Amino acid sequence: MGQSGKFFRASNVPRATLRRLRVIPSYFFLVWRWSMWLYALIVIVFSHPSYVDTNNINYGSMAAFLLIITFIETLIVTLYAPVLQILFPRLLTTASRQTREQEQLRHQQTDEEGEAELLPPFAQTRNHYWNIAIYGMDVIICGLVMYYSGPFSNPPFGLGSPFYRYGMSTVFAAASAFRYQGGLLAALGYDLFALLGMVIHAPGSTSYTPNAVDIVGSLVDTPIVAILVAYLSNLLENYARSKRQERENARTQAALVHIGETLLKSTGDRNELLQRSIGPIQRGRFDRLTIALIEFSYDDEHPIKLPLHLAPMLTCTETIVPTDQLPDRSSQLIQKVLRTKQKLLTFESLEGKNQGIARLYLLLRKDDHVQLVLGAESLRMTPFKAQHEKFLTIAGTQLLVALDNIRLAEQTVQLAADAERGRIAREIHDGIAQLTYMLSLQAETCEAQAQRIIEASEEDAELLIPLAERLGKMVTISKQALWETRNYMFSLKPLMSGTTTLTQMLGNQLSEFQAISDLPTQLHVEGADDIYDEPRRHSRRYAQIGTTFFRIVQEALTNAYKHAGATRLDVFIRYQPNRIEVDICDDGHGFSIHGAQDSQPPNEEPHILSGHGIRGMQERTTELGGQFAILPQPTGGTIVRASIPL
Structure with missing residues (x-):
């Protein structure tokens, strides 16, 4: 490729400008303005062999000046920045690079978003007043050119000017950019210069009496052009808008399908x-x-x-x-x-x-x-724009549906697990628990009958005393089995559900323990849970705290019943502004806290514990950020204390 070919490569012209030169109505504006400029050149060159009149006015110089002015103006309004870039590539290297980057960004944005393809004839800025000034300046320049070129023809104003049709392109441009309002205002401004030529002839004009044909021809053409161009521009804009909407809908549908496939996976x-x-x-x-x-x-x-x-x-x-x-x-x-x-x-x-x-x-x-x-x-x-908000809303709604499906799936799994746990709890209640309870009753009956025989017959007492002792142990074991069976049932069932409060749950637990163990138990409540607001009482954390206290009380009661030799149990629950505290107190023989925790091997539980023991109760408490301690009572016995913040 030759040097000139490289100089005028299309890459030297920003893409937005090339697109502006191709699309309607900019393409028609370009053809009209350049064609009418050539028409004015031909009229001036071939219609006026003499360019100096009796008043020593050099029409040749004036014509050359007007041709140069209109040529430069045409270059600027149709090619603007690319003209300088092509003519002075070395001088504007930095500016051209920035221009290319900006135009590439604009082109990329236009391609991706399907924005307007019907670009206005002139360069547009973000300032609406600057845009009006650009089109207004073009009207003034074209009007002045028409006014001063009046002496070149007859009549010396309006349609008699060789630049009359050239200047009508400014109305074309305004109507394309601002539709009816802009086109008619530009036509009015352009006609004012024609009226000025009628009233005050341009320098060098001969006296002329206007007639109706010249006046109408000079004033009517431009409004008609403005109306026709605005109408065609509206039609083209509506068509382009529908095509953009189709393209945007297709892009949105394709993107949403992709999003849906991703969510399904x-x-x-x-x-x-x-x-x-x-x-x-x-x-x-x-x-x-x-x-x-x-x-x-x-x-x-x-x-x-x-x-x-x-x-x-x-x-x-x-x-x-x-x-x-x-x-x-x-x-x-x-x-x-x-x-x-x-x-x-x-x-x-x-x-x-x-x-x-x-x-x-x-x-x-x-x-x-x-x-x-x-x-x-x-x-x-x-x-x-609104299309971005609409796309995000649709995509976000799909995402919300997928997240809700995950939540529903988790709830379904949890409900299925709860149903199965409930079924197992019912089976235990109707089977093993009932049989264990009947065994406990039979053992108690046998023990009582053996005691009556011992009291009635001294001869058989010596033989029946060992049997009565074994029956007594059987009663104790059966009650422990029944208590542990009931504990398993409670472990399987949901604890705090519906309107059940923590106080009611612990009260029911102690009542059942007392009925099974025959140990006196009492629940002491300090404060009330109504000091907390309703959202907190119905929160998931509050339910977790209630479950933790139930398990701790359950473990402590079992240990006290099996190992402490207690004759009475007291449970204290304290509702404080920022935490809940529970104490389980027994009057048993107690134990050495230091010895129970330190003298045991690392992997062994203290001997008073059952199930998970101290470690399990402590882990339950610390998981919720609480504190756990086992304290000796001054009068004998043990205090198991758990405190959990809300």
Whole structure:
């Protein structure tokens, strides 16, 4: 390729300009303006052999000046920056590089988002007043050229000017950019210069009496052109809008299908679901995407009414732009939208660049509760539009459905497990527990009958005393078996459900223990659970605390019954503003706390324990951030104390 070919390569011209020269109506504007300029050149060159009149006015110089002015103006308004770039490539190397980068960004944005293909004839800025000034200046220049070129023909104004049709292209441009209002205003301004030529002839014009044909021809053409061009531009815009909508719908459907396929392949893990779905939602649309899942601990009927910006959340972010170009403020913006409970749509212009940072953060609700926040950020020339918000809303709704399916699956598994546990508990109650209870009754009856025989006959006493002792041990063992069987039943059943309170649950537990063991038990309550607000009493943590206290009391009662030799048990429950404390006290023989904990081998439990023992009770307490201790009573016996914060 020759040097001139390299000089005028298309790559030297920004893509937006090339597209502007190809699309309608810019293409027609280009053809019209250049054709009419050539027409004016031909009329001036071949219709006026003499260019100096009796008043020593050099029409040749004036014609050359007007031709040069209109030529430069035509270059600027049709090619503007590319003309200087082609003519002075070395002088404008840095500027051209920046221009190429900006135009590439604009082209990429246009291709990805399907934005307007009907570009206006002139360059557009973000300032509406600057755009009006550009088109207004073109009207003034074309009007003045028409006015001063009047002496070249007859009549010396309006349609008599060789630049009359050239100047009508300014009405074409205004009607294309601003439709009817802009086109008619430009036509009015252009006609004012024609009227000026009628009233005050341009320098060098001969006296002329206007007639109706010349006046109408000079004033009617431009409004008609404005109306026709505005009408055609509206038709083309509507057609382009429908094509853009089709393309956008196709892109959205393809993206949503991809997102749906990704969600279908997801597992039951929420974190993995968010990680796998963030890519398909972001692809081809956003430079950074953030998904924040609000993880409330609440029951379906009683959500915790915490401030949203303080709620725990699971956040996933993916970005394709370095943070030095697109700073990461997603955490602060998420907290902001959670505080205000409103979407965030902003555009931050970057100084010295023809682009800015567009941000869009949406709140997605389910049952009037915010459950998901979607945040999108991109380096763009314009803010995000309604189509982006619509896409994020649809994608986020799909994601919410998938998350809800995970929750429902977990609930289904939990309900199935609870149903099976309930079935096993019923089987134990109707089978082993009943048989154990009957065995205990029979052993007690046999023991009582043996005691009566011993008291009635001294001869048989010596033989029956060992039998009575064995029967007494059998009674004790059967009661212990019945108690442990009942404990297994309670372990299988859900504890705090419905309207059951912690006080009621422990009261029922102690009543059943007393009925089985014949040991006097009493529940002492200090305060009441109504000091806590309703959301806290119905929270999942409160239910976990109740379950933990039930298991600890269960273990402590079993140990006291089997090993402590206690004759009485007292359970104290204290409701404090920020915690709940439970003490299980017995009057047994007690034990050495130091010896029980330190003298035993590391892998062995103290001898007074059953089941998981001290270690199990302590682990249950510490898992919820509480404190556990075993203390001796001054009067003998042991205190098992558990304190758990709310």
